[in-house]
Amino acid sequence: MNKVINEVSKKLKSQEYKLTPQREQILRVLLENKDKHLSAEEVYMLVKKKSPDVGLATVYRTLELFLDNDIIRSVNFGDGCKRYEFGDQEGHHHHHVICLKCGKIIEIDEDLLEELEKKVNKEHNFKITNHELKFFGYCKDCAD
Amino acid sequence: MNKVINEVSKKLKSQEYKLTPQREQILRVLLENKDKHLSAEEVYMLVKKKSPDVGLATVYRTLELFLDNDIIRSVNFGDGCKRYEFGDQEGHHHHHVICLKCGKIIEIDEDLLEELEKKVNKEHNFKITNHELKFFGYCKDCAD
DNA sequence: GTCGGTGCAAACGATTTGCAGCGAT
DNA sequence: ATCGCTGCAAATCGTTTGCACCGAC
Numbered sequence: 001m002n003k004v005i006n007e008v009s010k011k012l013k014s015q016e017y018k019l020t021p022q023r024e025q026i027l028r029v030l031l032e033n034k035d036k037h038l039s040a041e042e043v044y045m046l047v048k049k050k051s052p053d054v055g056l057a058t059v060y061r062t063l064e065l066f067l068d069n070d071i072i073r074s075v076n077f078g079d080g081c082k083r084y085e086f087g088d089q090e091g092h093h094h095h096h097v098i099c100l101k102c103g104k105i106i107e108i109d110e111d112l113l114e115e116l117e118k119k120v121n122k123e124h125n126f127k128i129t130n131h132e133l134k135f136f137g138y139c140k141d142c143a144d
Numbered sequence: 145m146n147k148v149i150n151e152v153s154k155k156l157k158s159q160e161y162k163l164t165p166q167r168e169q170i171l172r173v174l175l176e177n178k179d180k181h182l183s184a185e186e187v188y189m190l191v192k193k194k195s196p197d198v199g200l201a202t203v204y205r206t207l208e209l210f211l212d213n214d215i216i217r218s219v220n221f222g223d224g225c226k227r228y229e230f231g232d233q234e235g236h237h238h239h240h241v242i243c244l245k246c247g248k249i250i251e252i253d254e255d256l257l258e259e260l261e262k263k264v265n266k267e268h269n270f271k272i273t274n275h276e277l278k279f280f281g282y283c284k285d286c287a288d
Numbered sequence: 289g290t291c292g293g294t295g296c297a298a299a300c301g302a303t304t305t306g307c308a309g310c311g312a313t
Numbered sequence: 314a315t316c317g318c319t320g321c322a323a324a325t326c327g328t329t330t331g332c333a334c335c336g337a338c
Contacts, residue, residue: 018312020318040303055320060303076220080328081302097270106268113277116256120279124250126241128281133257135264137272162337164293184328199295204328224303225327 001031008071015069022047022054026062030072030086037075037083037105075132077105095133101142145175152215159213166191166198170206174216174230181219181227181249221249221278239277245286 008027009019019027029046030038038046044059063084066072074082077098093113097106117128152171153163163171173190174182182190188203207228210216218226221242237257241250261272 016317018317022319041301053320057304057321058319061318074222076222078220097264097268097272099270100273106270108264108268112256112260117279120241120252124241124252125284125287126243126250126279126281127283127287128241128279129244130280132276132278132280134276135261135270135272136274136276137270139271140269143269143271160292162292166294185326197295201296201329202294205293 001028004031011069011071012065017065017069022051022058023062023065025051025054026059027066027071030066030084034086037077037085039081039083041081043084077134079103093131095135097135097137099139099142100136101138104139104141106139145172148175155213155215156209161209161213166195166202167206167209169195169198170203171210171215174210174228178230181221181229183225183227185225187228219276223247237275239279241279241281243283243286244280245282248283248285250283 005019005024005027012019012023025047026043028050029043033046036042040056040060040063043063044054044056047054047059063072063074066084067074072084072086074084075096076082077096094107094109097108099105113131113133117131120126121128149163149168149171156163156167169191170187172194173187177190180186184200184204184207187207188198188200191198191203207216207218210228211218215230216228217231218228219240220226221240238251238253241252243249257275257277261275264270265272
């Protein structure tokens with residue numbers, strides 16, 4: 001984990017940004033919850049446990065900073081807030097399967113979209129840089 | 145168009161709902177802009193031109209009603225608001241290609257996901273009812 | 289006269305912003 | 314002494330809700 005933190009620190013420094021204690025705490029929370037998809041508010045709560053005097057605004061500003069520097073990604077599951085996950089934009093794409101009843105999220109690693117991307121690129125003259133695929137349905141515990 | 149309006153009217157009546165003048169206006173706006181992806185606010189503006197005294201709340205309530213009755217669909221392009229398009233959930237799936245610079249949206253009709261859906265269904269015991277695929281990139285006018 | 293549907297204004301939740309203070313360089 | 318970073322509170326934006334009113338049945 002410290003290795004990752006170091007890399008992030010370098011990445012930020014190379015862009016004239018600092019990894020301040022608050023930012024590091026936020027990063028740690030994101031790393032400790034790699035499997036979850038935390039909202040800004042949730043990150044805030046978790047950070048507060050360790051450093052009670054961070055402000056919510058700082059969390060938002062830091063998440064924005066991390067996003068801009070491709071340190072994290074944001075996903076919108078349609079539940080009214082953005083959610084964040086560690087990993088840069090260029091990292092290998094995974095997709096989400098979301099249970100409409102319990103909200104559980106499964107990640108799948110398949111990436112069968114290369115072909116489709118090429119097709120869109122050719123047919124519509126559209127330079128695709130990213131894609132997002134979500135499946136909605138019911139998990140085994142919530143199946144009708 | 146009147147044919148569609150009639151069908152919607154029947155659909156609503158079958159669920160004890162009425163197609164009031166306001167609701168019809170909202171439906172007309174949606175139909176006249178089938179190719180766009182209007183936000184609630186945008187629908188409101190367009191409806192106001194014809195019927196200046198509709199309220200924004202009515203627009204939201206009507207869109208919700210249409211959603212619940214599978215008359216329209218909602219999509220989230222990550223620009224801070226839900227957007228709506230005519231067409232029910234069970235209708236044939238199309239996907240969106242979104243230009244990150246000018247915001248232009250192209251729709252593509254391919255549906256290569258059946259196979260992947262089956263796989264997820266089998267491997268994770270997850271009953272998939274819907275999926276959502278978006279491509280982000282740059283259209284031919286905005287290409288670097 | 290009931291009751292669904294409406295307009296308006298107030299309330300709301302997520303996010304952003306203005307500003308004064310702080311701390312490393 | 315500067316300037317980026319911060320906390321706090323206020324502002325903003327999209328959306329929802331409470332409420333009194335209206336109009337069809």
